[in-house]
Amino acid sequence: MTGDERFVAEPTKDPGTGRTPFQRDRARVLHSAGFRRLAAKTQVITAGEDDFLRTRLTHSLEVAQIAREMGVALGADPDVVDTAGLAHDLGHPPFGHNGEDALNEVADAAGGFEGNAQTLRVVSRLEAKVPGAGLNLTRATLDAVTKYPWERTPGTRKFGVYTDDLPVFQWYRRGAPASRKCLEAQVMDWADDVAYSVHDLEDGVHAGHVKVEALRDPDERRALCADVARWYSPESPDDLLEVLTELLAEPVVDGLIGYDGSHPAQARLKQVTSALVGRLSAVAVRATREVAGPEPLAGYAADLVVPRRARAECALLKGLALRYVMNRPGARERYEWQREVLTTLVDALLRRAPDALDPVFAPLWKAASDDAARLRVVVDQVASLTDPAAVAWHARLVKELR
Template sequence: MSKAKQGSTAGGPDYGQGLAPGARLPAPYAASAVLSRGRYHTEADCTTRSPFQRDRDRILHSTAFRRLIHKTQVFVYHEGDHYRTRLTHSLEVAQIARTMSRQLRLDEDLAEALALAHDLGHPPFGHAGERALDRLMEGFGGFDHNAQSLRVVMALERKYLAFDGLNLTWESLEGLAKHNGPIVEDAHASVRKVIERLEGWQSLEPARWASGEAQAAALADDIAYVSHDIDDGLRAGLLTLDDLEGVALAGGIVAGLPGDRLSGDRSRLTYEVTRRMITVLIQDVVQESRRRLAALAPDTPADIRAAGAAVVSFSPAMEADLRSLKEFLMRRVYRSRRVMDVMDEAQAVVARLFGLYLSDASALPEAWRAAQAGLSDRRRARLVADFVAGMTDRYALAEHGRLFDGTPDLR
């Protein structure tokens, strides 16, 4: 396959932004679809979409994205119709990323693509499934959902005749790889391992910060999950509005609710807390980022990457409040007995499936069984991890019921 650079030049296609009246053009420091660094495999330009719009559409149409509808966020999908899944979470992240990018004059399409793709590598049962796979893969390179998201878009999606993966632009790959910031050797060893194959093409510059769009998408992830985990916790009865009164950030919002909240519509009050929290967090990011942009005065996207620190950011005071709020959620929601009992059983499901597939290849579907023939133990383990990570919650439970006597209810 060709590895030639595909990116357009200033004389290439003019990808219209379709700007609404009064909207502003992207700033000079925004990622440029026209000057994209290209794709690993050479492709002709699309006449109707920019490279970043094309990335977004490929992600939306991917099998991995559709599977997110039945992958756990905090509560397993069948515990209630209105709890978030990885799919609804990703859609909320995309909306917040677009909003912040528009305010900061960044490229909304790239930010949206990164937001939609950031959880493609999550295994079934959320972080419980990730913890289980990481333990099981301890002797084979470990498991990390951020690295797995890269594996999905670089190799595991198989839809196109000319290549494996989605063949996303350099900018999208960079943003996914640096979802948690620059790739530090110890902290992000699994991500670094995945992107090594790109070095012969062009480096993702792991030590540098990602684009402003990637930074916006990462913060949108924080805003979305903190806000909607409070919403889900209230709806599940794990939290009350009174519980939130003394908590950083949330307490001030609860105190500002109108009227007597004890006699008010609980569902509307819950939504009001979430809505106001998202607004406050977005406003903080926009104000702090504008301050940092004014101080840096970047002229190009490269100036954002070379800044040496995040340019799109929460204010220091908001970062401190968010840390306190996340610690509260860890105690009261993520490590609540109700959630932990379900997640303990979910980890056991993942462990049993992985162990059986690794020891008995005949338990795998035919295509996966054929793919593991002749592989080393390490590569066979990675193949099994890829198969299990791609499962939805309900498929994992169905497979467990097929292969073992009895399946936990996970309620």
């Protein structure tokens, strides 16, 4: 098989357009309903709280841009890595990772919930392009979208495919090394890390939640490094402290000090984010070239090499968003409310299905063979909703059941 094959054969497209199969993949994602819905799904700060802040849609566009430039530098097909960046979050539910955790709990009897496995389900089954095959993307693009090329196993939180989506997974993974990501998926994965670590920091600074001045306190620096070692990095807190100290001493970080939201302050903040994104992506390209040489790289010809220092810096940037944005005062109550919304919405839909499901999911419910399959349909429905839609559906259905 070649990388441009599709799971369901399609009529030959007009060759006069000059578009490659991978360019068609990119267009299919851009024009999909799931991609549009990302505009009202939370990144870190809740969607709609501030016009400056990012949503899943803007984040996906940024990931695609970073991935595309890295792909070009490495010799991979730029449209494959671009499409992987655009598509990588299509499976994320309302309320970001908090919503993902809530749906994983309620979907346990159906095989759990994982945003990346849901992305595969969306592009290969749920999107309305080719009946029975979703967007019917090419093998190469599906492989590039797959961050975690394995099934769910006991004790494993991250996985990339549900059991009933194995046929398409096994088709496009045929011949690939078990559990190994292709280079394009590795590029997308690192671009995702770079984008959300740097841009979540930018959003947190602009919203007033992250004040880098607080890190002048040695105790606060140590507490941050302890958080990062616990959640994001295999490095010890002491090693992270050394990296953090060096990072804070760099002139580029001065642009984060004393942020007041003015035009000059926003320009300085943007210079910081541009510099950090540029260096974290460029260092991975250089390190990969040092190992793999100058030839074009794609598929399984090489692995992306990300230096230890770059991973530590990225983890520290994630830690800033964790400590000062996601764990800020009042955030816990909001997260509990979000989980309650999704949990009770799933319960209400299970009791009201198929009548309460939309026209996409009601037929799938009727065709489901058992309770686990019906639960999966309801979870698919809830995961497809935007943040405001989830709140509205919850308010309406819970009220009707009272």
